[in-house]
Amino acid sequence: MAGEGDICASYSADRIGGEQPVRRPFSFEGQLWVCIGSDGRDRRAFQLVDPATFHDPTFTYGGRVRDGHEGRRDPNGYGMxxxxxxATMVLRGPETRFVRGTERLGALFHL
Known part of the structure; x- marks a missing residue:
């Protein structure tokens, strides 16, 4: 199996925007991921990592959007x-697309 868990159920953009805990992540290739949106057949996700393994600058969603909605304009989401x-974790970019119906990823979706 390419992954475990439910990509759709991990959707957490609404919770991130409200600075609430993310929903249960899904697993893909031994890593944890959180879905942040969808476009028809595909889902967009960021990897969820321990801050001890992340060495770039970090920020909160609230801190990023103080000057308007700049957090939503960040194409990479690095270090959120x-x-x-x-536990405090980091969403590490860049954004990755998971496409429904592909041989490798099809089993990840429960729509």
Whole structure:
């Protein structure tokens, strides 16, 4: 199986915007991922990593959007701090697209 868990159920953009904990991530190639949106057949996601393994600058969604909605304009999402299971984690970019119906990824979707 290419991945475990449900990509759609991991959707957390609404929770990230409200600075609430992200929903249960899905697993792909041994890494955790969180869905942040969709465009028809595909889902967009960022990798969820421990901050100890991330060495670039980090930011919160609230900190990024103080000057308008700049956080939404960031094409990479590098280093966004989020909460998962009461722990601070990092959404590491760039954004990755998971396409429904592809041989490798089709099993990841429960629509």
């Amino acid at each position: 701090l989020v909460t998962h299971r009461r």
